[in-house]
Amino acid sequence: MTQPLGLLAELTHRCPLACPYCSNPLVLESRTDELDTATWSRVFQEAAAMGVLQVHLSGGEPAARRDLREIVAAARDAGLYTNLITSAIGLDAVRLAGLQKAGLDHVQLSIQDIDAGSADRIAGYGGAHVRKLAFARHVVQLGLALTVNTVIHRANIGNTPALVALAAELGAGRIEVAHAQYHGWALRNRDALMPTAEQVFRAMEQVEPLRAAYSDRLVIDLVVPDYYASQPKPCMGGWARRSLNVTPAGRVLPCHAAETIPGLEFWSVRDRDLAEIWSQSPAFQAFRGTEWMREPCRSCDRREIDFGGCRCQALAIAGDAREADPACALSPYHARMQDLARPVQHDAPLTYAYRGRPAA
Amino acid sequence: MAVERGTQDDSHPRLAPGVRLHFDKARDGWVLLAPERVIEAEGPAHEILRRCDGKRSVADIVDELATLYVEDRAVIEGDVVAMLAELVAKRLILNGP
């Protein structure tokens, strides 16, 4: 069994933003169920002892937790590389400097689009964009490492080069150009988010020239779009191989969307040690390795490369988490997945269902 | 912002912001930690990286490693410059004047 390298710590599901591509579940865990500081601290120690090197403090918006500074300090105390994934809302320069003192290694900031009007509409929060730009400048001024994360979908896909330029101008060292993945709220909003095939191909063609143009300033990491792919991504580097998620209430998941798969039993850090959960929890064992596979994966020579792709996508589109990821051209459901992208060609109005708000 | 330049004898390499050297107890070895990246840094790689402090020049680092490994300076220089150039290209090391 491999040792995990990364821990995604979902500190809270609370978030002032309401991005329509959010991969959080439709039913969010409440504040009263959230783990306390001491429990997170114990989880970080257990994670480090079992080989985890990096923790991603995520949410929701981690800044919604008043004990964020103590949580950062606990993560660093455990020896973990500490990455804060934030929307910037609720983090001013003073609070940020406190996090830096507590040992924060890296900040990942989401940016929704290049202009405030569109960006704030996507985030469902007026005034978010200008705050993000100011926050990015604080991060860089403090000498902290900054990654800009931008989720790409129909409303902003034409702006990929301008988003890269914005990240460079802000002084980021890295940008993630992440084509939307359809889990949680994103699945609910798929028709409004899905770009056309032509838009996707154009955006993909732009990446290599951008990498060359910015090679002295910016690393560009790309998350490729699944719906127009022919080979799946090795989701999470393979189920239960490299990383684990802890939800705000303490349930431990092999991947962010794993709770959508019916019949999986998740264990909680409230009841057990993280190492025991990693090695024995039924949810982790369910798709670990290649034993669980059916054809076409079972006899495929890529089975140790992509591990059959994403289980949650197999469930969402093929109707069974044991199927090959339908992003794979060898999947009998591949055509169905392509059909799901097609009806959106493309005058469907951009109306989003925002999380936490009544549907428009 | 530091002046960006190639890896030369008189440049002063340092780890980029958000990059740090860490001893991985679980795997009993040194690693370089960076955003979304973990890179093994054992043996000579560790000896080079721990000297990338923005104070030592490339020439200093080469001198120290030549002494440490009792090896011909020219050989060490080739290895050090090649490794630093690769890490500069990956934005893990910055070269200051």
Ligand code: SF4
């Ligand atoms: S994707 Fe948007 S709504 Fe979801 S947690 Fe992140 S910032 Fe909040």
Ligand code: SF4
């Ligand atoms: S058949 Fe399965 S293992 Fe082979 S490429 Fe497709 S998803 Fe991957």
